[in-house]
Amino acid sequence: MLVLASASPRRREILSRFVPEFKVVPSNASEECRLREPGDYSVELARRKAREVYSRVGGTVIGADTVVSVDGQILGKPRDEGHAVRMLKLLSGRVHQVTTGYCIIHGGKELCGAVTTDVKFRELDEELIRAYVATGEPMDKAGAYGIQGLGGLLVEWIRGDYYNVVGFPIEIIWKLRELGFEVLSR
Numbered sequence: 328m329l330v331l332a333s334a335s336p337r338r339r340e341i342l343s344r345f346v347p348e349f350k351v352v353p354s355n356a357s358e359e360c361r362l363r364e365p366g367d368y369s370v371e372l373a374r375r376k377a378r379e380v381y382s383r384v385g386g387t388v389i390g391a392d393t394v395v396s397v398d399g400q401i402l403g404k405p406r407d408e409g410h411a412v413r414m415l416k417l418l419s420g421r422v423h424q425v426t427t428g429y430c431i432i433h434g435g436k437e438l439c440g441a442v443t444t445d446v447k448f449r450e451l452d453e454e455l456i457r458a459y460v461a462t463g464e465p466m467d468k469a470g471a472y473g474i475q476g477l478g479g480l481l482v483e484w485i486r487g488d489y490y491n492v493v494g495f496p497i498e499i500i501w502k503l504r505e506l507g508f509e510v511l512s513r
């Protein structure tokens with residue numbers, strides 16, 4: 328049985344487009360992490376999420392973690408609205424990286440990786456930033472925006488996998504296919 332170790336509705340929605348059947352079991356793993364490099368950090372958290380769920384339910388388990396980084400500095404989810412405003416000011420007019428680490432536990436082995444997408448934001452004025460934060464959309468999202476929602480307004484261009492920005496890189500689907508899971512079957 329395939330298990331998605333995530334409480335994220337976006338991850339569930341993306342996986343369900345490509346794979347017909349899986350179970351969702353959110354992880355209770357701690358998100359405290361001292362690593363500073365976005366790839367190392369996101370893979371470590373993805374691995375913890377996958378291991379914690381695997382220890383309870385077994386099967387083939389997918390864990391993922393998404394971070395936004397700018398100049399190598401990791402931005403997680405905003406603590407409050409003021410923090411969201413500061414993050415968006417920092418990202419305004421600049422290119423940043425969105426990295427999703429993943430870990431698939433299958434047959435007792437761990438298959439882990441990280442995918443990075445570059446995203447360029449438009450120049451954002453204070454009024455727009457405050458109006459966007461007031462919509463509430465930034466609060467549960469790494470980097471304080473969601474490209475798939477109203478946050479699409481902030482983006483000038485992206486380079487790389489769009490799904491990766493939303494939290495679920497397509498590389499995971501290809502890995503599942505290599506492991507023998509059917510993709511696009513109904």
Ligand SMILES: Cc1cn([C@H]2C[C@H](O)[C@@H](COP(=O)(O)OP(=O)(O)OP(=O)(O)O)O2)c(=O)[nH]c1=O
Pocket residue numbers: 332333334335337338353354376391392393394395404425467468469470472473474475478492493494
């Ligand atoms: C940058 C960006 C992030 N995000 C989201 C993806 C992730 O859900 C979230 C980052 O938090 P994560 O800790 O990666 O995931 P989560 O807490 O939502 O779910 P779980 O740990 O149970 O798997 O930010 C978007 O939805 N759109 C975006 O454009």
